[in-house]
Amino acid sequence: MKAKNLAALCTVVALFSSQAALADINVGVSLSSTGPGAALGIPEKNAIPFLPALVAGEKINYIVLDDATDPSAATKNARKLVSEQKVDLLLGSSVTPASLAIAEVAVESRTPQISAAPINLPPEKNVWVFRTPQHNNVMAGAVVGDMKSKGVKTLGFIGYSDAYGEDWLVAMKPLLKSAGIKFTTIERFNRTDTSVSGQVLKIIASRPDAVLVVASGSPAALPQTAFKERGFKGVIYQTHAAANPAFLKVAGAAAEGTIMPIGPVVVVDQITDSHPSKVLGMQFVEDYESMYGAGSFSSFAGHVFDAGQLIEAAALVALESARPGTPEFRKALRDALENNKSVVGVHGVFNMTAEDHFGMDDRGRVLIQVENGGYKLLPM
Amino acid sequence: MDFQIALFLVQDGATNGAIYAMLALALVLVFSVTRVIFIPQGEFVAYGALTLASLQSGQIPGTLWLLVVVSTIAVLAELWRCWRNGLPIGLHGFGWLVGYPLILALLLWYLPLASLPAFVQVLVALAVVVPLGPLMYRLVYQPIAEASVLILLIVSVAIHVVLVGLGLLFFGAEGLRTAPFTDASFEMGPLLINGQQVWVILVSIGLIVGLWRFFSRTLYGKALRATAMNRTGARLMGFSPVFAGKLTFLLAAFIGTLSGVLIAPITTIYYDTGFLIGLKGFVAAIVGGLISFPIAAAGAVLVGLLESFASFYASAYKEVIVFTLIIPVLLWRSLTSHHIEEE
Structure with a gap:
């Protein structure tokens, strides 16, 4: 009898303690903090301490894993987080291929996912997946708008031979068509290439008015310097992935005059005070740089920070109808994410809808020009 | 496409080809003497370039700490060997393992790194990275010679993965460039040739000639060739295979580091760039059947030119075209040469 009581007591205690653990909201994070995507993954991982730790009295736990920019490692991480840690939400990854891999697990396990890479998915898989970066269309729109105002008629294209380069090409084509701008030639290169002379020569020989380079961080400097060395006189456009300190350092003087679209947080001290992201952005950049050193901020950290804003807003709603750790809560969290309206992040304002799981509008981007080794905000 | x-493409291809040629020579050298397919060869290129870049920005490169740690482990290994074989414990014969990293660390600590002349910076970068080669042999390959x-190949892959990981730790994920040795550039007809490309090609030719003279004229060179041909025979003649391996x-480490230092001003080098450069050197070495120095060098120039023209005509398929070269070469080699199964 006594033993039975003890067993009952133990069971109750065990139940309660596991209940306490279950009540926390668990967020499984998989980022590319090593491997080729490390330039994105490291600042993103650095942003984790700034994510909300408490929402409506419930603790949020972040379980952070590294996927080494490898889609199969990302899949493994996502499976582990879903089956062993019973996470309520998956956050990641940094680059498109790894994020696509996580999306597979998110859809299969019916777990909401927030990706820090702007991935494109067919509608039936899109249901569980949300993104914090601007859709490439938003960024491409700004670039094409600027080309139009400068009277550009022909454009040379050199981009990564991967999903990022392809996405940009797909986003640019209809926009250019409606603006009456033609591609002269479309060239590809790889992140680790040591020379792009061949591609650059071919583009220059096709005599375009302007050139678009689709690459990220310091690899984007290779075509940039090659164009300058070969005496290209037209405007060079880069994409938002290139806007980091490493690009400016490696390209040096060759970067001067380059135009790129970017989230407002990168030039947060130059945007108008009326911009919704101004206050939050200033605060975040200041906090980040006081922790990791002046000049260490990179726009990628902002994408993970914005994911925190989305989670906080959605969790408030979802907690009203379900307990964390249950399939009901994951469903409620997904629904709440999809109904997130006017959530202010450092990169802009999110208004999610059933069709649009990016949620960013024109407030999510500005155009900047490289001037004296820094960025200058361009009026739009 | 005009003349x-x-x-321009030939010029670009020849510069890259010269680098691949140096790496191909190192790969052939290592394979013929020790039978190791030296995958980490490319890491020396990246380490050399990035170490020089850290020096130029006035930082103490992470590779110095790697050198200190690796030589400490080597000292412990030597002491263990003495103790196990009942030899008197002391630093006889490997005192340099203790002294060299210490002196180098002190030098780097006190020297104003960023303001040194470029030539001295290159020497310092070589002094830091090159000793990692023989130390790697001592710790990794010597026990399983x-x-x-x-x-040996599997171990090479493991070393490559470790070195790439350490490279990310030491130098970060973003690429670096160094200041060029010379800003000189001169026009030759329509061509604008910059001084750095001349450096690359001259050093590469110098190295090939130097290696050829070393192997044909000097005692050590001949001994290495003897080891490559017949290890047991060379040993019987009193030439230590351990010494041959270290040499x-x-x-190989010298050639790799030198290539890295040479290309660092022309292109951006990342912690993991080395692998792809090494792999192209490897394609060239395969053309030479992993034994012939001159054919490997010619193969390297071929790879460089092929790459350059492929990037003009079909940039999306550049790597495919370069690596596909290996298939006809292997076919041709397997049809024309007698294959002797090892063991």
């Missing part, structure tokens, strides 16, 4: 563009080619790795 001028073709000239008699193992099969396959095991080979020293040369």
